[in-house]
Amino acid sequence: MSVELELAPKQKRAAGERCCEPVVYPDLEHGQAERMATVAKALSDPVRLQLVDVLRKHAGKVCVCELVPLFELSQPTVSHHLKVLREAGLVDSERRGLWAYYYVIPDALEELTTWLI
Amino acid sequence: MSVELELAPKQKRAAGERCCEPVVYPDLEHGQAERMATVAKALSDPVRLQLVDVLRKHAGKVCVCELVPLFELSQPTVSHHLKVLREAGLVDSERRGLWAYYYVIPDALEELTTWLI
DNA sequence: GCTATAGATTGACAATTATCACTTCAATCG
DNA sequence: CGATTGAAGTGATAATTGTCAATCTATAGC
Numbered sequence: 001m002s003v004e005l006e007l008a009p010k011q012k013r014a015a016g017e018r019c020c021e022p023v024v025y026p027d028l029e030h031g032q033a034e035r036m037a038t039v040a041k042a043l044s045d046p047v048r049l050q051l052v053d054v055l056r057k058h059a060g061k062v063c064v065c066e067l068v069p070l071f072e073l074s075q076p077t078v079s080h081h082l083k084v085l086r087e088a089g090l091v092d093s094e095r096r097g098l099w100a101y102y103y104v105i106p107d108a109l110e111e112l113t114t115w116l117i
Numbered sequence: 118m119s120v121e122l123e124l125a126p127k128q129k130r131a132a133g134e135r136c137c138e139p140v141v142y143p144d145l146e147h148g149q150a151e152r153m154a155t156v157a158k159a160l161s162d163p164v165r166l167q168l169v170d171v172l173r174k175h176a177g178k179v180c181v182c183e184l185v186p187l188f189e190l191s192q193p194t195v196s197h198h199l200k201v202l203r204e205a206g207l208v209d210s211e212r213r214g215l216w217a218y219y220y221v222i223p224d225a226l227e228e229l230t231t232w233l234i
Numbered sequence: 235g236c237t238a239t240a241g242a243t244t245g246a247c248a249a250t251t252a253t254c255a256c257t258t259c260a261a262t263c264g
Numbered sequence: 265c266g267a268t269t270g271a272a273g274t275g276a277t278a279a280t281t282g283t284c285a286a287t288c289t290a291t292a293g294c
Binding site: 164197201215 | 281283286290
């Protein structure tokens with residue numbers, strides 16, 4: 001686990017030689033790193049990336065019964081991946097009768113995207 | 118594992134009612150999803166995010182001996198995280214005498230970033 | 235050569251993860 | 265009501281991950 005980043009005092013050096021220049025003070029603080037890591041972890045599986053891709057490209061809500069046949073995976077496994085995405089705040093779902101419709105939460109990727117640019 | 122995405126033939130529906138509209142054909146293909154998942158996985162840990170952040174913000178190469186004291190982690194653990202980043206193609210290192218200097222590979226984040234925007 | 239040092243590697247361990255078969259739950263249809 | 269169906273939940277299992285202590289490697293200085 002990381003902590004609030006600090007430039008700790010330098011260790012002993014080989015006599016007369018500095019290891020290197022002091023690094024820049026990183027302005028990515030702990031909480032932000034935690035949140036972004038959560039998002040990145042949700043995106044760290046090709047299946048989930050493709051799920052998010054489908055949901056993002058489709059303007060609207062997509063039924064799980066459309067998503068499952070896109071993969072050679074069992075329905076519970078796809079359901080599991082959707083749950084991971086839901087718990088990371090990237091998507092949400094809505095029940096309509098027997099069916100569940102998933103959709104992306106628009107701003108969920110923003111913090112990570114902004115950092116990446 | 119995912120496969121090349123296809124709109125599989127529809128399953129049986131409840132009589133007279135369609136489950137939902139056909140989804141858009143996802144244009145994120147398997148190879149791209151794999152590569153982006155690799156990058157996302159490398160970024161899925163707060164320590165590695167902060168490491169990349171420091172390296173990106175610092176115009177130049179940063180010595181490991183500067184990176185280790187930024188975290189409350191053992192040297193081997195930081196070394197492990199750097200290795201993960203290296204294997205994902207996000208950073209590389211250069212040895213100079215006793216010291217190792219790490220730096221980001223500029224275009225490594227591009228594919229993921231482009232997809233996110 | 236000998237010692238000290240920076241960094242990587244190894245081995246071990248607990249925790250997490252992706253997957254499936256099976257089951258459960260909720261809603262619809264007859 | 266009873267049967268069916270879409271989706272989520274429950275074990276279980278194999279694989280992966282984050283961490284550290286201990287070790288190893290290569291370099292520098294004496």
